[in-house]
Amino acid sequence: MxxxxxxxxxxxxxxxxxxxxxxxxxxxxxxxxxxxxxxxxxxxxxxxxxxxxxxxVADPSARRLAGADNRILGVFTYEPAFPTRSLDFYTPLLAGIEAGAEKLGSDLLLFTSTPVVDGRRQLFHEQNRLLLADGVLLLGVEMDSHELERLVDGGYRVVAVGRRETPGIPYVGIDYSSATRSLVSRALDLGHERVFYLRVGSDGESVRDRLEGVRMGTADRAVAIESRIGTLATVADDWAAIRAFAPTLLVVESPDVASALYEAAERDGVDVPGELSIVVLGSSPRLTPDDVDFSRLNPPRAELGERAVHLLSRILDPDQSPSDLDMRSLLACPIIDGATLAAPRSAAPSSEGTK
The missing domain is CATH 1.10.260 (434 Repressor (Amino-terminal Domain))
Structure with a gap:
């Protein structure tokens, strides 16, 4: 018992x-x-x-010799990191984490034994081995807030990769809200008045931040906007809905979905960006010369991973005391001009951006 x-x-x-x-x-x-x-x-x-x-679970850090830790950093991913559909998201993050660990002379331990429920790993279970590492990096679009609260209450040394709303959880994230607002505002300043927003079906903080950015970018603008959740599996229906609404600006959250919609536009003879501008709220790290040069956000995921490792190392260092500002920070997200955003043929650019 x-x-x-x-x-x-x-x-x-x-x-x-x-x-x-x-x-x-x-x-x-x-x-x-x-x-x-x-x-x-x-x-x-x-x-x-x-x-x-x-x-x-014995904490190896309790057996440090002469004050030296074990130099083992754990990595826990809520979603499996290696399926093909996850590569674009995790590859640059893991590359940044690896680079940060190399600079520290630390090893990485990927936790994979936890059970997967509804496509997402459970952080806590009867055989969890979190304390085998000196500290743990948490990855995932969505994270269980109750598990994050338990980490805080238990005094675990962790850093979340991505903004988290759970109080007390250290994180390094990307300022998607400001970047999305800037990209959408830039498009509307060109004179676009009909906007279709194709969202990702997730409640993760990064997804909500992009949604908020779209809302802020379109606030106080005389624009008609329609939105729906879209995936690669529903591209045909999504394209039909887009055609029915007849926007001049299409805002797409997923780079993969944006590529599929671009192909649909080509098949239907819709000129991009002459008839339809497309902006993407993300970027694939595996771009080739044959890929579409979307006007897009370019999240610095490799830097994000490396900065998260740096913060975790500061938390583990007894001689350092990161400030509250350092414990929860956001990186700026660059915007790539690309070639899929232009003024609509029916309108001239607005210098004020409002109607």
């Missing part, structure tokens, strides 16, 4: 529950016997029984 212990179980708590000293717990965990000290088998068995009942 397991014992209920709030937060992260420590050696001190194990010692109190077993009725022994913390030094004794340490000796049992490390399998060592100090010269002149003999631990009775009954005592050893009692300590091991408490460890099993509390689901204690």
């Amino acid at each position: 397991s014992r209920a212990v709030n937060g992260r179980v420590t050696q001190k708590q194990i010692a109190e529950l077993a009725g022994v000293s913390q030094a004794t717990v340490s000796l049992v965990l490390n399998g060592r016997t100090e010269e002149g000290i003999r631990i009775p088998e009954e005592t050893r068995a009692r300590v091991l029984r408490v460890i099993e009942e509390t689901k204690y």
Whole structure:
């Protein structure tokens, strides 16, 4: 029968529950016997029984030698990182994380043993090994707020990659809201008055930030706007809805979906950007000379990963105390002019951008 212990179980708590000293717990965990000290088998068995009942996971950082940590950084992804459809999202992030870890002389440990429920990994389970690493980087479009709260309450050393609304969770994110607003405003300044927004079906903070950017960019503008959730599986229906609304500006969140819609426009003889401008709220890291040069946001995902590693290293360093501003920061998101945004043929650019 397991014992209920709030937060992260420590050696001190194990010692109190077993009725022994913390030094004794340490000796049992490390399998060592100090010269002149003999631990009775009954005592050893009692300590091991408490460890099993509390689901204690030994923290390697508790066994640091001469103040040096283990130089192991964990990486936990809520969505599987390696399926083909995830490569565009995770590849630059993991490259940045790897570069940051190399600079620190640290190893990376990818947590993959956690169960997947409804396409998303569960951070906490009966055999979680989070404490095998000195600290953990959290990746994913959506994260479980209850699990993030548990990390805060348990004193885990973590950094989320991407903005998170859960109080107390350190993060390094991208300022999608401001960048989206700037890109949409730039398009409307050219005279576009009918806008179709094809969104991603997710409740992640980055997705909500883009939505907010579109709202801010179109606020106080005399524009007609229509929106819907679109995927690669629904491109035909999405294109039909776009044609029915007859926009001059198409705002697409997913680069893959934008490419499919561009092909649909070509098949139907719709000139881009003459008849229809397309702006994309993201960018593929695997662009080739044959790809469409979309007017788009270019999220600095490699820098994001590296900066997240840097923040985690500061949190782990007992000689550093990152400020609240440093603990939750956003990177600027560049805009690529591209070749798919132009003034609509029926309108001249507006110097004021409002009607």
